Amino acid sequence: METRDYTFPAGRPASGRALAGVVGSGDLEVLLQPAGDGVTRIVVNTSVDGKGAVWDALLLRVFGGELLPAANIVINDCGATPGVVRMRIEQAYEELQAGRAA
Secondary structure, three states, X not given: OEEEEXXXXXXXXXXXXXXXXXXXXXXXXXXXXXXXXXXXXEEEEEOOOOOHHXXXXXXXXXXXXXXXXXXXXXXXXXXXXXXXXXXXXXXXXXXXXXXXXX
């Protein structure tokens, strides 16, 4: 089990909470909560050790460009591929945009 922490610049606070995905064989869940300080903090809990460079590159691609809403994000991973990780993050933000935030 490995835990990784990240911080990225962000825009305005997220408008609510969102959940995307489930923890299970080969998948992951993304839990998103608003943050109020213009920063997105991400904690990755993964069952796959030694993939730090992959996580670094993936999250930099997602959060290193256009500013997304400020959030505290927890990603609980059970061996998902980078494509699934990105899709789940995007789904969580789409939940906010669609007004389905909890």
